[in-house]
Amino acid sequence: MSRPESEAPHSEQLLSEVAALPGLPGVYRYFDAQGQLLYVGKARNLKKRVASYFQKNHDGTRIGHMVSKIVRMETTVVRSEAEALLLENNLIKTLAPKFNILFRDDKSYPYLKITGTRETFRTAGRLPPPSLAFPRMAYYRGVVDKRHSYYGPYPSAWAVKESITLLQKVFRLRTCEDTVFANRTRPCLLYQIKRCSGPCVDLIDSEAYARDVADAERFLRGETQAVLDTLEQRMMAHAEKLEFEQAAELRNQITALSRVLHQQAVDNVSDQDVDVLAVKVQGGRACVNLAMIRGGRHLGDRPYFPTHVEDATAIDSVMSDDETSEVPPADPADPAERVAVRVLEAFIAQHYLGVAMPHTLVTSHPVGRPLLDALTEQIGAKVNAVHHPREHRRIWLEMAQKNADIALARLLAEEGSQQARTRALADALNLPDDQLDTLRIECFDISHTAGESTQASCVVFEAHKMQNSQYRRYKIEGITPGDDYAAMRQVLLRRYGKIAEALRADDALPAGSPPAEVDPATPAGVAGAEAASAVGPAPVDGAIVATGAPDEVAAIEPTVESVAGPRMPDLVLVDGGKGQVSMAREVFQQLGLDLSLIVGVEKGEGRKVGLEELVFADGREKVYLGHDSAALMLVAQIRDEAHRFAITGMRAQRAKVRTGGSRLEDIPGVGPKKRARLLQRFGGVRGVASASVDDLCTVEGISTELADAIYRALH
Structure with a gap:
């Protein structure tokens, strides 16, 4: 197999493996010299598809950059193209290759749960306890329990809670916990404001309550007209029997339900469950906006932003002539449209893999038939994608497209603003401005309550944004309660002790740097005394990691941090003035680290926001950036995030100590x-x-x- 001279040669073994590939459907995976997964792809014909990477000249392109790194390949032969597509996206979701379009694997979608309504559960065995005889509505996220009914998924927690409020107004179902329900002696406030029928104190019998539950479930399934008809028939029956109070209650239910149905102009009972997908590509970024229609009601939408868009679409363009049918028709003169199609297909394949999905998708761009066939095979029912919708579907798509445009514009504006802040800080502190994309800032803060449950936080800013997956918490022990200086000393020793030792092993520190002298009796000494390997991960012992969304840190667990070799930040921010900076200077002198990295954030007069000054450990004069400075805004953002992260960890630890976890x-x-x-x-x-x-x-x-x-x- 011949190769262009301009490209780096590959091993004979790799080329022989490519030549020996069968002409069958399958999935291929490329690895670099370090064993890192570069790319996962699928093909109807493995031999032709893979060979196209090694036979064509890709010099000077993104594809060439990726191909030049390939040293090893793995392939898996499957029975059909649909099976190959499912396997490909399963691997992409679990392995996160460097050059594939990736959508962040977000938390599971929330559901609206109605407890104990499954017939097999309610009729089995003896009579159910009162809490099960009167099912409750609840917000739910997690593994499905077959004993209960679930409705959704919903795009957000807000959408679930809005639906629960709606059902409370119309059907007056309970939302209280079973323990509360079992111990009530008088009705709660929800009964007083007509949001609950009071089953806890027998103000409604189980049969009447069961009718309300059944009507609520029919409403959630989209059978709104049938629910209205049933309520009207019951109202007329009570009126004929001169039971005017009961008839008035049903009349109020009908009125409330009718009002709800007219609140959303996009509701349509002819479409029960539909997902609307709109794509926008601009400025090297993309947004997929997903709008959910469930039970004929528009539940809201949610934007998704993939990564590796440019690299992945450039690599995907390399295919044999017989595989061009894999790409759905798009305007060849508009590269953005072709990128949008690939982003849309990547989202559909990754998002719906292994989860329940509606049978109808309304999309802003055409979707390839192989993808729809794979989804059909997965769920066991035909999946349709409508590209040119009409009537109410067209309105839904226009709304989703507008929201995608707005979300992407907001993202680009935020990224531009954040980059401007990074540049402003680099200019203010005379940092090199040629590598701002890799500028790394670590910020520390100490939090405790009168010395109780002292914790230190370390937050990381890199690539123009907060890297919450790299945040660390440190449990501070062995100090005088309330001694913030000792806490800062301990956390800095634990954070940088092993990195300094690894740098010395690589002769990365200046000649003559003093060895680190850490008291082995302290937790910091134990952490710093363990040698870190000069190659491979360098763990930071004693750290408590808490990852996830910055505003949703639910728990803290012991772990270690892995870094690809020793990596000191470009800037170390300390929340405090001269005292904390002096302590940081002592630690860095002890470890032989560069003092110019340390910057303290000192509160201004009256501790007012915008009057902060920067204090330096290397003897430079204080710097006041100005209350409207973009650099100060970035410093304040990082400092406030460190403060928030420390407080949440301290409160969680304090609650754990006081309540036993x-x-x-x-x-x-x-x-x-x-x-x-x-x-x-x-x-x-x-x-x-x-x-x-x-x-x-x-x-x-x-x-x-x-x-x-x-x-x-x-x-």
């Missing part, structure tokens, strides 16, 4: 009486948490199943 009130089946018995028997929550399942069973009213549930909840 879980509250008995949150465990289903543990009411006030059983809770009192448990606390009295074991002397508090910590005693309950330390008890075994057998010990818990000795308490009156605690069955083996409940004891097991309590044990699992507290551990």
